[in-house]
Amino acid sequence: MYQYFHYHNPVRIKLSDYPELPASEAIYKIEQSYSKNPDYNYISGYIYAIGHSTEAFNSKLVLYNDNLEYAYYYNLSMVERPDLLSETDITNYTYCGFERDLDIRILKSDNLKIGFLINIDNTMMLIKTNQPYSIVETP
Numbered sequence: 001m002y003q004y005f006h007y008h009n010p011v012r013i014k015l016s017d018y019p020e021l022p023a024s025e026a027i028y029k030i031e032q033s034y035s036k037n038p039d040y041n042y043i044s045g046y047i048y049a050i051g052h053s054t055e056a057f058n059s060k061l062v063l064y065n066d067n068l069e070y071a072y073y074y075n076l077s078m079v080e081r082p083d084l085l086s087e088t089d090i091t092n093y094t095y096c097g098f099e100r101d102l103d104i105r106i107l108k109s110d111n112l113k114i115g116f117l118i119n120i121d122n123t124m125m126l127i128k129t130n131q132p133y134s135i136v137e138t139p
Contacts, residue, residue: 010072010106015064018117018126025050026127030114035135036101044099046081047116049125053092061100062115062126063107063133072107073117076100 028047036042047059059078064071081097112133117124 021125048096060117063112
């Protein structure tokens with residue numbers, strides 16, 4: 001039961017508890033974001049920190065508001081993205097893809113932005129993208 005709630009529900013965090021990695025040091029893209037029903041949205045894309053392998057990534061999607069000190073994160077299901085491998089960069093970014101159904105019933109803030117928590121050298125780093133969270137596509 002604990003595992004279900006831990007991975008299913010968003011977790012409230014204090015943003016200042018995480019060191020920040022500048023968005024310029026990461027590559028990310030939201031490829032799909034749509035409403036599945038009134039309670040759930042689907043989101044997918046990819047995220048990786050330049051020069052850091054994604055083999056053991058335990059990435060999380062963060063929804064934050066610049067005016068609040070707290071945010072919510074969702075654990076992500078990481079997926080293979082061999083289409084993003086480079087012949088010139090030998091860093092292993094294979095598992096940089098992600099997807100997730102987001103339970104949005106708990107979110108009470110407007111003006112949410114997308115961020116990420118990623119594991120770099122055993123430290124969870126916060127990336128604030130400044131990209132507004134919105135539903136941009138329907139399936």
